[in-house]
Amino acid sequence: MSRQDLAPSRSAAIFAESEGYFPGGVNSPVRAFRAVGGSPVVVREGRGAHVTDADGRRFLDYIGSWGAAILGHADPEVTEALREAAGRGTGFGMPTPYELDLARAVRAAMPSLERLRFVSSGTEAAMSALRVARGATGRDHVVKFAGCYHGHADHLLAQAGSGLATFGLPSSAGVPAATVGQTLVAPYNDLDAVRAILAAHPRRVAAVIVEPVAANMGVVAPRPGFLEGLRELTRADGALLVFDEVITGFRMGRGGAQARFGIAPDLTCLGKIVGGGLPVGVYGGRRDLMERVAPLGPVYQAGTLSGNPLTMAAGAATLRRLTDEAYAVLEARAARLAEGLADAARRAGAVATVVREASMLTVFFLPMAPRDYAEARGADVARYARFFRAMLDRGVLLPPSQFEAWFVSTAHTDDHVAATLAAADDAFRAAG
Ligand SMILES: *Cc1c(COP(=O)(O)O)cnc(C)c1O
Numbered sequence: 001m002s003r004q005d006l007a008p009s010r011s012a013a014i015f016a017e018s019e020g021y022f023p024g025g026v027n028s029p030v031r032a033f034r035a036v037g038g039s040p041v042v043v044r045e046g047r048g049a050h051v052t053d054a055d056g057r058r059f060l061d062y063i064g065s066w067g068a069a070i071l072g073h074a075d076p077e078v079t080e081a082l083r084e085a086a087g088r089g090t091g092f093g094m095p096t097p098y099e100l101d102l103a104r105a106v107r108a109a110m111p112s113l114e115r116l117r118f119v120s121s122g123t124e125a126a127m128s129a130l131r132v133a134r135g136a137t138g139r140d141h142v143v144k145f146a147g148c149y150h151g152h153a154d155h156l157l158a159q160a161g162s163g164l165a166t167f168g169l170p171s172s173a174g175v176p177a178a179t180v181g182q183t184l185v186a187p188y189n190d191l192d193a194v195r196a197i198l199a200a201h202p203r204r205v206a207a208v209i210v211e212p213v214a215a216n217m218g219v220v221a222p223r224p225g226f227l228e229g230l231r232e233l234t235r236a237d238g239a240l241l242v243f244d245e246v247i248t249g250f251r252m253g254r255g256g257a258q259a260r261f262g263i264a265p266d267l268t269c270l271g272k273i274v275g276g277g278l279p280v281g282v283y284g285g286r287r288d289l290m291e292r293v294a295p296l297g298p299v300y301q302a303g304t305l306s307g308n309p310l311t312m313a314a315g316a317a318t319l320r321r322l323t324d325e326a327y328a329v330l331e332a333r334a335a336r337l338a339e340g341l342a343d344a345a346r347r348a349g350a351v352a353t354v355v356r357e358a359s360m361l362t363v364f365f366l367p368m369a370p371r372d373y374a375e376a377r378g379a380d381v382a383r384y385a386r387f388f389r390a391m392l393d394r395g396v397l398l399p400p401s402q403f404e405a406w407f408v409s410t411a412h413t414d415d416h417v418a419a420t421l422a423a424a425d426d427a428f429r430a431a432g
Contacts, residue, residue, distance in 0.1 A: 046073025064407035072411025081317035098312035116284025122246035122271030123151025125281030133207035147217030147373025212257035218362035246271035276314025348428035390427035
């Protein structure tokens, strides 16, 4: 019997007590493992590509703090930068040199962010970007895509009703219908749907917001021409194009998806990697738009801990490490992992498709790569749950949902990839 087979005790006890404090025992829903069953992994610490749970069991980790941990956990340089910043105070409610450091690095990588603001979450970034878009255009409607996630602001918690120009229906209790009534939802990769929405609401749409590579319904790639089409359609209508690069920023390469596809959005949202593992969001873009933000303009946005020194220092230390060489290694490792997973699935006779974009991927239990949320939702989630459990039993921690991305970090080595593939060989068979 290996250590991995021992019944968890400490983790289960911590989780059980947590259920008496937090709804579902967690501070963010997917952590509760409801989609895959069983008791969640309670992480005591992480180092490099591994996390260790409260029982001392070690797992190779592909959650990576939902992509934020692109250097792996407890990277020594990031940790040192944090230690140094913490020793000088955690925040002052005043400008600091730390903010300028990280801003320089961000704009050097993504020149479309002519002006930017640091906030404390991706949710705030998307909410604020759309406030700027509405404030600048004087229009109220917003177009989003089904299956794209932009945080939990009220008006973004809308998914598709059927029909192209249907007004969004709330996908959360507590969101007034009137709030999402100005959110119009189109299928991902469907330019005709966007065209129809804009035609039905001419010069009333403030912005089209999109994940340029979707990663919150599992990884779904933009079809060739989709992002270019959005750029043209929005420009023709006078609507703004907002790229939510909270995941893809510094993941798809230093310049994010916008550099990868050669498209300059009007506004961009960042988060996750740019904070080096601490709470963060960024919104920014065209100077004329961002100069609408207070104190220069009438669009109000503020934050007590925005640009706090710890986040700024961790972010800057992280971006310094993301060289061209680092991205080349990430790409090669992720490619080997994706190809190996596809081979393993084939050998096991599993109906599965691996979708990879840069260093993130999803194993969909589907015969083909999905193009939108409706297709993604056709995946065999029961089979994913069995696959997840089988991988966990073999010491590999995957995202606890079919509809999330796996993230490869610079701490994942060729040996880690090989170990993952060996586990997957068994797990695909175990999943049936
Ligand atoms: C994670 C995420 C967000 C929300 O960020 P939080 O920091 O969790 O608020 C927004 N957009 C995208 C694309 C994300 O992946």
